[in-house]
Amino acid sequence: MTSDADSVITPEAAVALCDAYLTGLVAGDLEAVLALFSPDAVVEDPVGSEPQQGMEALRAFYQIACDSVSEAERVGPPRIAGTDIAFAFTITIGSAPNAMCIDIIDVFSCDSAGKVCGMRAYWGPDNMRAAEASR
Amino acid sequence: MTSDADSVITPEAAVALCDAYLTGLVAGDLEAVLALFSPDAVVEDPVGSEPQQGMEALRAFYQIACDSVSEAERVGPPRIAGTDIAFAFTITIGSAPNAMCIDIIDVFSCDSAGKVCGMRAYWGPDNMRAAEASR
Numbered sequence: 001m002t003s004d005a006d007s008v009i010t011p012e013a014a015v016a017l018c019d020a021y022l023t024g025l026v027a028g029d030l031e032a033v034l035a036l037f038s039p040d041a042v043v044e045d046p047v048g049s050e051p052q053q054g055m056e057a058l059r060a061f062y063q064i065a066c067d068s069v070s071e072a073e074r075v076g077p078p079r080i081a082g083t084d085i086a087f088a089f090t091i092t093i094g095s096a097p098n099a100m101c102i103d104i105i106d107v108f109s110c111d112s113a114g115k116v117c118g119m120r121a122y123w124g125p126d127n128m129r130a131a132e133a134s135r
Numbered sequence: 136m137t138s139d140a141d142s143v144i145t146p147e148a149a150v151a152l153c154d155a156y157l158t159g160l161v162a163g164d165l166e167a168v169l170a171l172f173s174p175d176a177v178v179e180d181p182v183g184s185e186p187q188q189g190m191e192a193l194r195a196f197y198q199i200a201c202d203s204v205s206e207a208e209r210v211g212p213p214r215i216a217g218t219d220i221a222f223a224f225t226i227t228i229g230s231a232p233n234a235m236c237i238d239i240i241d242v243f244s245c246d247s248a249g250k251v252c253g254m255r256a257y258w259g260p261d262n263m264r265a266a267e268a269s270r
Contacts, residue, residue: 010261046216046217048217048218048219075210075223076210076211079223079238079239079240079257079258079262080258081181081182081183081256081257081258081259082181082182082183083183084182084183085257086221086242086257087240088210088223103211105221105222105223105240107240121216122214122215122216122219122242123214124214126145126146126149127215
């Protein structure tokens, strides 16, 4: 993708990016997750919390995520609006019998190099549930 | 909900709001859809297009949507982050054999009265498909 206003992210690139993110979290592969972001990226997770900016802040933030997420499943296709990608997914954190699922929608804003320069995660306490409970 | 920073939208209120929006679109009930918005609401649909602000602009925009949407299905629970709600859904527009499905994620920002004061819709051409095709 380029910085041209008419450029769009391809569906294949969007799927690859979203799934690399989720796969990295599940694998606990902090470097793989961080490699998806631009050096000055801003992460607001959840929306309403203090945004984290820059690789040092993201490293601390995603270390916790990498240590917590045991499963992740994307739900439906990434929605692509110009250089923004929104996608729905469910993660599992912790382990049985106390595992929890969280239903999340992330919005990635991508730069001209295809890196995530902004991320906003929509979820709250009401989106957490016991892993075995129905949605 | 209130304007207090600690207030949150309940899951029931979020489901009711999202489903009233989709039901209104399918029913072609323009007034019901508009009633969900504050008078000065801003709608950016899709994200990257010219934002539409105010009831007159929204009336023109949603008239087209009400005339087009024949089916709508929410996919998964609304994600609630403070006063923002993100939700995934699929709409069907047109009629067989030319009906199209569009996979969309909307983000509603709600005001203290529970009205939608901001809406951003994430979708693009790659999220459109023939109604009978698999996702």
